[in-house]
Amino acid sequence: MSFQKLCLPALAFALLTTSAISAEHRQPAPATASEHYRYHQRGLRLPHELKLMWRQEERAYKKSLPKEQRHGWLKAKWAAMSDSQKHAKIAELQVKWNALPAKVREKLLERKRQRHEARRAQKAERYGTEGGAPASRSLH
Numbered sequence: 001m002s003f004q005k006l007c008l009p010a011l012a013f014a015l016l017t018t019s020a021i022s023a024e025h026r027q028p029a030p031a032t033a034s035e036h037y038r039y040h041q042r043g044l045r046l047p048h049e050l051k052l053m054w055r056q057e058e059r060a061y062k063k064s065l066p067k068e069q070r071h072g073w074l075k076a077k078w079a080a081m082s083d084s085q086k087h088a089k090i091a092e093l094q095v096k097w098n099a100l101p102a103k104v105r106e107k108l109l110e111r112k113r114q115r116h117e118a119r120r121a122q123k124a125e126r127y128g129t130e131g132g133a134p135a136s137r138s139l140h
Contacts, residue, residue, distance in 0.1 A: 044086045046078065050093040052108055057096075 046054065055062075055074065062070055081089065097105065 044083060044090075046086075046090065046093075048112070049097055049105070049109065050090060052112060053093045053097050054089070057093075 051074075058074060062073060065073060078086070100108075
């Protein structure tokens with residue numbers, strides 16, 4: 001038998017099976033923008049305003065921790081939660097956020113934005129760059 005008669009069917013079979021296998025492992029595309037964001041972040045994310053509420057809620061406990069343990073404490077606590085616990089925490093924080101008067105919510109978000117801008121300005125001053133990142137680490 002010739003080489004072409006043996007290899008072509010085997011090659012076609014290999015291509016068909018690999019495409020079928022890869023099609024089985026693909027995940028469906030996210031339907032909404034928020035689902036798309038969560039999909040790319042590889043997990044359930046806490047929205048910024050709810051994270052702000054949680055930080056306020058846990059502030060006293062965090063202050064009681066030694067300084068070495070404070071950094072990343074809330075992130076580690078979130079990572080240790082199961083998905084059902086995360087959903088429950090999001091619902092609890094959302095109720096608390098919605099219970100705040102609109103002026104208080106706006107003030108908290110504005111203060112957060114001002115602090116963020118101040119940190120960016122400090123980094124820009126420190127590193128002498130526009131965006132605040134060190135020039136060696138810049139992606140441009």
